Amino acid sequence: MSQEKVSIIIDGEEVGAAPGQTILLAASEAGIYIPHLCYHKDLSPGGHCRLCTVKVNGKPTNACTMEVGRGMVIENDTEELNLQRRHLIEMLFVEGNHICPYCEKSGNCELQALSYRLGMLAPGYPYLFPRKELDASHPDVYIDRNRCILCGRCVRSSREKDGKCVFGFEGRGIKTRLAVNSARGLSETEMTAADRAASYCPTGSLMLKRVGFKMPVGTRLYDRKPIGSDIEEKRE
């Protein structure tokens, strides 16, 4: 027998959710897109990007970790929240050194796609122009920290999907950086081109070598449809 559904309201619409489900998952299943970046459906939530912040009974809450509860009234697609989400995207753009026009990931990049979806024209904050390291030591995979947004997807997927621990973090505050499980670079870790971890990077930071332009720009995933369309199509 299936467990009884929990009824919640998202932007005025009643949604039935399984008990124990997160708000983000319940919304997705109902065809409601809650913008997110560090979250991936295959992985445990990270809580880094805060893009999926919704208001639950008026209180800002993380949709990727918060479980549904009876009587929750949730605001998601509001002007206020979308503006705040855009600000977070702007922060990520000035924190790194992003090169959309000639980035290999352009068109498949979730950061870029979200900036389009949320209406960012240019970041409203001053660029920080940090100096970031590149790790090209590995024969098949490279890390370009200029484009790393510290979402931790590689950290989690390496552990959860590959049963390894290739990635981690180091430092704190604005100096936080993606680290690898070796003193010398990615080539000295257990990373292989077949690792699932290589496929979860939302930006052009962790990339396979020699396949970057296999698919022409203009025909890529988010060139065709805005991010979130796959979820919203469930409604029609």
Added chain:
Amino acid sequence: MAGESSLLISKLVEDYKRDESRLLDIVREVQAAYGAICEDSIDQIARELGIPRVRVADMVSFYSFLSRTPKGKCVIRLCNDVVDKMHGLEEVARTFEKALGIRVGETTPDGLISLEYTPCIGMSDQAPAALIGSLVVTSLKPADVPGILQAIRREEGKIGQRGLFPNAEVRQNLRQGGPVFSAPFESGVALRKALNMSPEQVIEEITQSRLRGRGGAGFPTGMKWSFCRKAKGEHYLICNGDEGEPGTFKDRYILAETADLLFEGMTIGGYAIGAREGFLYLRGEYEYLWAHLEQALARRRRLGLLGRNVCGREGFDFDIRIQLGAGAYICGEESALIESLEGKRGAPRDRPPYPVQKGYRNQPSSVNNLETVCCAARILEKGAEWFAALGTRESSGTKLLSVSGDCRQEGVYELEYGVTIHKLLELVDGCEAQAVQVGGPSGVCVAPKDFGRKISFEDIPTGGSVIVIGPKRDLLAIVKDFTEFFAEESCGWCVPCRVGATLLVKKLDKILEGRGTAADLEELKELGNTVKLMSRCGLGQTAANPALTTLQNFPDLYKKRINAEPFIPAFDLPGAFSEFAAVTGRKFKLEDEQ
């Protein structure tokens, strides 16, 4: 040296029973012995503990008292808190630099001494202060510097806990005692009363007293203990002694003077929630109190007040372990503290689940401020009614306040809740204040028009920090200082705090340099709101408070600083061309653009 450190690491890993949750202790000891945790050490620790090396490297890179690159045998950490700056830090720092021939952040060529800055070390009432190794020196003057350096050189950098210096003295500065902390206390009296009651009755007594958490958030203690007790699993009582809020030093007083009351309260809390183990998380800055606290614990064990069958009560076993931190403000946040206790970086968790459901080792844990458990001990001793009669309706009892800054009677005060800021300023002799920062940087900057407001949960809550800001201070410079503190202490986990705090500093810089416009004030407010609304934990949610509360309470100060131009870019174009100008010998002029 390499062989020696390798032996030490093997021994440490053995001593800590290969328990990865003791990683912080292991790396601290390696740091203490060798002045660094080098890459080889990181590899070895990881190998012997059987954990990924990236986890050890993460730990070492997170805490400010740990270092991967070698530091001097003796590290001098000058506290660069706002209050220390008020009382002459600059001069002291320059004197150290001159005498050592190095800048702050550097190590002497002979590898003997490193000079650094560190945020508040809990000595704001005797600033400027510094940590020399783990030893505290207070009320520093430039004239003290030669004597200190001479002693360090004589001892070849091995200072330990010995007071070889002038100024190696911490004054407790209790200016006004009160019924909780200054009344006589006999070990075991409150505990025996508690043990004559059922745990539920103890919780009921605490609930009746209306005791609320003293860290600042004010969650009802009885409710917290009740939630924790009811949750299934192994229960833990954790006492938060990581007071890192700049301007707070009231825990220092408790730890030094009323440790017995503290441990009694912890034991009562342990009994109430059904715990067998309690932790006192002691901030790394208070390492000098560690030995004293261990003695207090040993004494209580001898008296049967800790250990198996506490007070002869069959089936109630309880003991306390002290966990030393390593320099991270964020570990004062309860879930970050738990992560740190588990031997990880101090990154807060997403809540729910709350620690009372899933805390230490994912088991039900009650994290309490140390002042709170001291109150709990008194409540058991003297009764809930006695306690509830103190203070106000919403805020029963007394509060320990640490007052510093521009006042003549700085120190610790135990006052009933409901005291007005005005009354407090009279007590501390600081009536000419232009502003009072209540609750530290994460609290509120109160303007004179609001000095009639009361310190209480229902009006202005505080964890204990009160900084008096005199009429001659540049308040906006203090705002920037506080914001820099948050940027420095952000754990980096979430975007709004990690990036937002740095952007707040940049914005304040622009305004303080006279390059801010009316639009910048609007943007400062909007940015502050984003950081407040979207951040993951209390640090980020309050990181914009210095800017936001002064924008609200002191708008004229900002208006005076802004430029009449409609727009001034944040990007410094001539600055960006300076290298070009230097190489080519051509001057870059903005007019060239037009």
